[in-house]
Amino acid sequence: MILLVDVGNTNIVIGIHDGNDIIADFRLATDSKKTSDEMSIQVVELFRMNGISVSDITGVIISSVVPNVMYSLENMIRKTFNIHPMIVGPGLKTGMNIKTDNPREVGADRIVNAVAAYEKYKRSMILVDFGTATTFDAVKGTGVYIGGAILPGIKIAADALFERAAKLPRIELVTPEKVIGKNTVTSMQSGIVLGYIGSIEYIIKLMKKEMMEEGEEEPLVIATGGLSRMIYNGTDSIDLLEPGLTLEGLKIIYDKNRKEDR
Numbered sequence: 001m002i003l004l005v006d007v008g009n010t011n012i013v014i015g016i017h018d019g020n021d022i023i024a025d026f027r028l029a030t031d032s033k034k035t036s037d038e039m040s041i042q043v044v045e046l047f048r049m050n051g052i053s054v055s056d057i058t059g060v061i062i063s064s065v066v067p068n069v070m071y072s073l074e075n076m077i078r079k080t081f082n083i084h085p086m087i088v089g090p091g092l093k094t095g096m097n098i099k100t101d102n103p104r105e106v107g108a109d110r111i112v113n114a115v116a117a118y119e120k121y122k123r124s125m126i127l128v129d130f131g132t133a134t135t136f137d138a139v140k141g142t143g144v145y146i147g148g149a150i151l152p153g154i155k156i157a158a159d160a161l162f163e164r165a166a167k168l169p170r171i172e173l174v175t176p177e178k179v180i181g182k183n184t185v186t187s188m189q190s191g192i193v194l195g196y197i198g199s200i201e202y203i204i205k206l207m208k209k210e211m212m213e214e215g216e217e218e219p220l221v222i223a224t225g226g227l228s229r230m231i232y233n234g235t236d237s238i239d240l241l242e243p244g245l246t247l248e249g250l251k252i253i254y255d256k257n258r259k260e261d262r
């Protein structure tokens with residue numbers, strides 16, 4: 001079994017792949033103060049709860065956009081599984097041709113998402129990951145990654161409003177029924193959630209136009225990430241929801257880089 005680890009700025013998502021499928025996944029809060037021993041306790045307990053033996057893991061792959069958790073995480077992997085993990089980055093084949101100013105600066109999660117989606121759909125597409133940040137990634141029909149856009153995530157946007165305006169409360173992120181709010185909370189939900197949907201629709205529209213002007217067919221729009229469902233339910237601009245994209249991409253990259261019998 002292979003352990004798939006996606007370190008985001010909010011959550012560390014861990015998946016277990018048994019050779020056919022991802023059979024379990026868990027989320028830990030991303031916390032750079034946690035020691036390798038503390039993480040190990042959590043991981044061992046989650047394995048136990050899922051009836052999976054730690055000794056069944058024969059390979060580990062990590063993608064991370066949070067450099068300062070990597071020391072403890074890699075130590076945890078070595079201590080718990082006695083395995084030297086693969087880490088997505090320079091030196092690992094992803095199979096994705098990245099045509100940006102500096103391919104090395106593109107977040108590993110964005111590349112992993114693109115690898116998974118391209119393997120599945122093999123066509124021109126736009127990926128939107130609603131995580132801590134919201135990222136857009138444009139992939140050509142030939143499989144070339146050409147760049148994208150980065151926005152403050154929905155929660156970041158909501159929290160900023162709460163933190164900077166004395167009379168505005170922290171609100172639940174739900175889609176309001178009407179755009180004209182009748183109180184502070186529904187007005188904030190309207191502005192934040194519907195405003196967010198408006199901005200992502202606009203970026204998708206512009207990206208599609210730019211890609212089609214370069215001769216691409218109309219791109220397929222695929223959403224992933226912790227907050228993707230709410231936005232998907234509120235717009236017609238997203239074609240597909242693929243919540244497991246990052247873990248799927250990690251397994252594909254693992255297979256591309258494994259030595260025989262690793």
Ligand SMILES: Nc1ncnc2c1ncn2[C@@H]1O[C@H](COP(=O)(O)OP(=O)(O)O)[C@@H](O)[C@H]1O
Pocket residue numbers: 007008009010011012030130131132133155225226227
């Ligand atoms: N399964 C889930 N259901 C609802 N919200 C979620 C879920 N997972 C994560 N979230 C929320 O989505 C946001 C982004 O999470 P995530 O996609 O894990 O971000 P990152 O990849 O940046 O760590 C967080 O605010 C988190 O609380």
Ligand SMILES: CC(C)(COP(=O)(O)O)[C@@H](O)C(=O)NCCC(=O)O
Pocket residue numbers: 007008009010065105106107108109110130131132133134135150
């Ligand atoms: C844009 C991101 C912060 C998104 O991270 P996430 O929301 O998944 O935690 C991450 O992909 C990142 O740090 N990227 C590096 C900059 C770039 O992609 O160009």
Ligand SMILES: [K+]
Pocket residue numbers: 008109129131225246
């Ligand atoms: K992510």
